[in-house]
Amino acid sequence: MAELAARYDSSSCKECHEEIYEEWENSLHARSLYGTGRTAPTIITSIEKGLKRWPYSGVKDIKDIQVKHLMICAKCHLPQLDEATDEVAREIVETLYTWKRAIQEGNEDLADEMEEKLNSLNIGCLVCHQKKAIIHPWVDSPVDKNAVYGSKSYAHDFEKYPKVKKAPAL
Numbered sequence: 001m002a003e004l005a006a007r008y009d010s011s012s013c014k015e016c017h018e019e020i021y022e023e024w025e026n027s028l029h030a031r032s033l034y035g036t037g038r039t040a041p042t043i044i045t046s047i048e049k050g051l052k053r054w055p056y057s058g059v060k061d062i063k064d065i066q067v068k069h070l071m072i073c074a075k076c077h078l079p080q081l082d083e084a085t086d087e088v089a090r091e092i093v094e095t096l097y098t099w100k101r102a103i104q105e106g107n108e109d110l111a112d113e114m115e116e117k118l119n120s121l122n123i124g125c126l127v128c129h130q131k132k133a134i135i136h137p138w139v140d141s142p143v144d145k146n147a148v149y150g151s152k153s154y155a156h157d158f159e160k161y162p163k164v165k166k167a168p169a170l
């Protein structure tokens with residue numbers, strides 16, 4: 001989880017795009033697995049009442065959960081999960097269940113810690129401005145991991161991503 005969080009970290013964008021960063025930080029995109037506190041338990045319900053009961057899902061126990069299972073929610077709530085290993089999927093599930101148990105036991109510190117860990121994964125700047133920016137990659141070219149995508153192409157004043165490239169949808 002930490003590795004995936006680092007790959008999609010938005011904090012390096014803050015110093016120059018301060019206002020946009022603040023808007024984002026206060027939005028549900030910054031906590032897309034936890035949500036308002038409803039998304040996290042609903043993912044657990046989807047595992048308990050969905051995945052575990054569906055005869056051909058391959059999930060009998062939470063140990064069986066792979067990336068493909070979480071993608072039923074993550075295709076929108078955490079699209080970058082498709083780049084992670086199944087171990088990451090299981091770490092997310094473990095974090096969700098630890099969070100739920102901590103709430104039930106009234107262990108606020110542990111619940112807060114798990115909430116924070118879940119929120120380290122989110123729909124950050126690079127999910128929209130890089131990973132998912134090109135809707136038609138066979139037509140408009142595949143995503144360049146050294147660029148951020150916006151409404152037009154020009155040099156980006158940031159050495160980590162030195163180019164702004166045009167994405168038609170943006």
Ligand code: HEC
Pocket residue numbers: 010012013014015016017125126129148149150151152156157158161164
């Ligand atoms: C050192 C300063 C700096 C940093 C850090 C930085 N940017 Fe930028 N970025 C700029 C400047 C300057 C522009 C020009 C447009 C503007 O002023 O908003 C720009 C433009 C953009 C655009 C193009 C918007 C458009 O449609 O024209 C996007 C998208 C963008 N940045 C995303 C990011 C993301 C994502 C990050 C973090 C990974 C980031 N930037 C970090 C300075 C920076």
Ligand code: HEC
Pocket residue numbers: 034035036037038039040042043046072073074075076077
């Ligand atoms: C096709 C995209 C998509 C998929 C797939 C998806 N969601 Fe969502 N979900 C959204 C969007 C967009 C919102 C925000 C809607 C809004 O704010 O009106 C949302 C909001 C939510 C909310 C309310 C936010 C909150 O925390 O109060 C919950 C709960 C939720 N989703 C759970 C799930 C679960 C669980 C799954 C998988 C079983 C899932 N979603 C699959 C797009 C999706």
Ligand code: HEC
Pocket residue numbers: 010013017020021022024025029123124125126127128129150170
């Ligand atoms: C959910 C997708 C999404 C996320 C997350 C997101 N953006 Fe954007 N952003 C857009 C879209 C779509 C536009 C173009 C429409 C518009 O200008 O409102 C845009 C416009 C911009 C622009 C150019 C327009 C302007 O107002 O200057 C910049 C710069 C930018 N985003 C930077 C960022 C940064 C930095 C982050 C993270 C803190 C971020 N965005 C997060 C979708 C996103």
